[in-house]
Amino acid sequence: MHRAILLPGLLAMALAGVPGQATAQQPPANRPKPCSQAMHRQFDFWIGEWTVSDPGGKPVGSSRIEATLDRCVIHEHWSGAGGSNGQSFNIYNTATRQWEQFWVDNGGNRLHLKGGLVDGAMVLRGTQDVANAKTGLTQHERITWTPNGDGSVRQLWETSTDDGKTWTVAFDGIYRRAATPSP
Structure with missing residues (x-):
């Protein structure tokens, strides 16, 4: 039961970019896009x-x-x-x-x-x-x-x-x- 509550909360924090919490990885602006070669x-x-x-x-x-x-x-x-x-x-x-x-x-x-x-x-x-x-x-x-x-x-x-x-x-x-x- 606690896992079901915890995972959506972490996902919400990752999507919202809450400081100090799990965040979605964003590629650096100067990194070439995958498959662009x-x-x-x-x-x-x-x-x-x-x-x-x-x-x-x-x-x-x-x-x-x-x-x-x-x-x-x-x-x-x-x-x-x-x-x-x-x-x-x-x-x-x-x-x-x-x-x-x-x-x-x-x-x-x-x-x-x-x-x-x-x-x-x-x-x-x-x-x-x-x-x-x-x-x-x-x-x-x-x-x-x-x-x-x-x-x-x-x-x-x-x-x-x-x-x-x-x-x-x-x-x-x-x-x-x-x-x-x-x-």
Whole structure:
């Protein structure tokens, strides 16, 4: 009972900034904002409202990608033409000096990728948690986002079941700026 009374009181003092009591940490005014360095902006070319088509021009979905959490996270909201929906959370990990993506979707799938810029394209890689039931081999994933001169972005998703010796295209999409952004 005393803990229930004490904790809200400490929280109130922290929020109010009562001298001599617990206070919320405020960063010094001269300290750079988290995620303001150039490496945190490397994936900004993907931010926007997009219509996505296959290389032949057939619509395959739409995506809204935004910078969130003080511009530390690139958050994707994917809507596939066939009813698939998913979200990815992309962040530059300063400890590992790599980009990481965490993907989840309405099919119960998740994927964790790591990587970084290679010749101006974002290249992230990962592996599936479980070996393929038919082949017994672990499936590797490689997704490359390439900004194009016309402002579009190509996303090429490839898979390999032979430790990266050969790759098969799983998805090839061209992201073009949407004429009317979604609400």
